Amino acid sequence: MQPTDAIRAAFTPTGVLRAAINLGNPILAGRDAAGAPAGVSVDLAGELAARLGARLELVVFxxxxxxVAAVTQEQADVGFFAIDPLRGAGLAFTRPYILIEGAYLVREASPVWDNAQVDAAGTTVMVGKGSAYDLYLTRELKRATIVRAATSPTVVAEFVAQGADVAAGVRQQLEADAARHPGLRLLPGRFMVIEQAMGTPRGRSPDATAFLASFVEDMKRSGFVAEAMKRHRIEGALVAPVAPV
Incomplete structure (x- = not known):
């Protein structure tokens, strides 16, 4: 799908493509050795800007x-999000481009050895505020109590500091944190699969949302997403299937 002048205008109301980049998910983005944002989402934002013939401006969080708030409030034009129905009120999502596992982490001495044991009365589960895990577990956990860290990267530090029973987050982030904090272990398996997609404000034109959806499918089909994951040494995540024609 080729961009029309109307589609370009819909994505660049301020004259540039403003892409919201979330550094809280290490699968998608982080900072390089020079401190600049880098990762799969940054690469996708750059390619989208190139196809639109627009200058790219990264809005980093x-x-x-x-x-989510930045794109919903039209302070950014596109972003990279876990698909969630609550977020869908203000965002128009593409299909996913990456699938990520959500996992639980506990202390070595914890009596919890299985994901099914987490939802128990008296159990506290630490999550990143506003993350996909927060939204999902808020709906799914009926007996456990959710406590929230300010961001996903601080979940394990807050879990240790506050004495919570379980930490929930991206498996790779939890594995890295567990390596820095002795006496912790991940539970086997996963409690959810997170579908990471691109999104734009719901008020943008249908042609713009269709173009973004087509762009994501092309990025999967062409191998762009897989190559970006390899380039940034992302392991444990999968390229989402291409949408059936």
Whole structure:
């Protein structure tokens, strides 16, 4: 799908393509050795800007909730999000481009050995405020109590500091944090699969949302997403299937 002048205008109301980048999910983005934002989402934003013939402006956040708010409130034109029905009120999502596992982490001495044991009365589960895990577990956990860290990267530090029973988040982030904090272990398996998609404000034109959806499918089909994951040494996540024609 080729961009028309109307589609370009819909994506660049301020004259540039403003892409919200969430540094709270290490699968999607982080900072390079020079401190600049880098990662799969940054690469996708750059390619989208190139196809639109637009200058790219990165709007960087430390937490998913901040990124969602920026795009919903039209302070950014596109973003990279876990698909969630609550977020869908203000965002138009593409199909997913990456699938990520959500996992639980506990202390070595914890009596919890299985995901099914987490939802128990008296159990506290630490999540990143406004993250996909927060939204999902708020709906799914009926007996456990959710406590919230300011951002996803601070979940394990807050879990340790506050004495919570379980930490929930991206498996790779939890594995990295567990390596820095002795006496922790991940529970086997996953409690959810997060579908990471691109999104734009729901008020943008249908042609613009269709163009973005087509762009994401092309990025999967062409191998762009897989190559970006390899380039940024992302392991444990999968390229989402291409949508059936």
């Amino acid at each position: 430390d937490a998913a909730g901040q990124s």
